[in-house]
Amino acid sequence: MTTFSSGTQQPATAQSASPGSERTAHLCAEAALFMRDHVLSLVSHDLRSPLNAIHSWAYVLERKLDAGDATAQRAITGIRGGVEQQVKLLESLVDATRAETKSLALDRAPFALAAMIDATLDAVRTPFAQARAVTVTSGSALTGETLDGDAERLAQALWLMLTFAVESSARETGVALESTLEGTLWQATVTCTPAPAALDDPALPHLLEAFARRQAQEPREAGRIAWILALCKRVAEAHGGKFEQHDETLVLRIPLAAA
Structure with missing residues (x-):
């Protein structure tokens, strides 16, 4: 094992090793x-922006649509529900996984x-x-x-x-x-x-x-x-x-x- 000296201790660190060692x-x-953590961080960050935009535009469309059009209202509800489900998945899977090694x-x-x-x-x-x-x-x-x-x-x-x-x-x-x-x-x-x-x-x-x-x-x-x-x-x-x-x-x- 290769070591290097310091003023107070000698920690064992980078040692010569073969690729399979x-x-x-x-x-x-x-x-x-x-x-892995870096990719999860990018996924969490990069997915939230479009999801937030979809969620906001769904509310805009909801106000423009005929309240009596049941099909259109179900579609809007489905869009918002899908976005909320994706955000929960990010929080429960991506963010929770990263929390173990974030610090x-x-x-x-x-x-x-x-x-x-x-x-x-x-x-x-x-x-x-x-x-x-x-x-x-x-x-x-x-x-x-x-x-x-x-x-x-x-x-x-x-x-x-x-x-x-x-x-x-x-x-x-x-x-x-x-x-x-x-x-x-x-x-x-x-x-x-x-x-x-x-x-x-x-x-x-x-x-x-x-x-x-x-x-x-x-x-x-x-x-x-x-x-x-x-x-x-x-x-x-x-x-x-x-x-x-x-x-x-x-x-x-x-x-x-x-x-």
């Missing part, structure tokens, strides 16, 4: 869990930032990136900085960023991680040259779910991320930071100290 399986499962509890402690980054890089390089003939490089100005946060969760987020970049890259290309400090923020920027076909290439090894890889190839609305990267977003926000996905870069910004 227990550690890698755990990281993939965590990514899938957060993706992300953090196990905060100071830890050595550079050591966590190195261990996570090793976990992605060997053997996954090697098997895909993708070179993962790192540039960093960090020395002995510590970050007050959940080392395991941040390692998961960084692992997922790097793994997604490797999955998105064609053979014999490169993925670069740049770690910088901007005032009191740690910024991790992962850069690659996306090759959409690489996400579905059956000749290449894959770690992320096929469903997630297919969705990641679809056009994204402004400000939205690929579903599989939901863990990165949730971890960043739980630390008071931010996660962004651009065409060729993934950016994670985390405060060095708790707010």
Whole structure:
């Protein structure tokens, strides 16, 4: 097991692992869990707007229709009843399911930032990136900085960023991680040259779910991320930071100290 040291403890986090290892399986499962919650959140949000519009227009139509037209009145009642049933399903199934993992509890402690980054890089390089003939490089100005946060969760987020970049890259290309400090923020920027076909290439090894890889190839609305990267977003926000996905870069910004 690979560990990294901190000022107060030595939490065991990202360790070198084969694609089929227990550690890698755990990281993939965590990514899938957060993706599920992210999709449920989008479903709940995106369905409510049209349902509210249908409900409102049903009342408008009801006032315009002949009160003596029994067929038309049954139709309006059916429309409103259908909308109310859908809203109840969202509340009882979607929102209730999300409630279990909506709040992300953090196990905060100071830890050595550079050591966590190195261990996570090793976990992605060997053997996954090697098997895909993708070179993962790192540039960093960090020395002995510590970050007050959940080392395991941040390692998961960084692992997922790097793994997604490797999955998105064609053979014999490169993925670069740049770690910088901007005032009191740690910024991790992962850069690659996306090759959409690489996400579905059956000749290449894959770690992320096929469903997630297919969705990641679809056009994204402004400000939205690929579903599989939901863990990165949730971890960043739980630390008071931010996660962004651009065409060729993934950016994670985390405060060095708790707010």
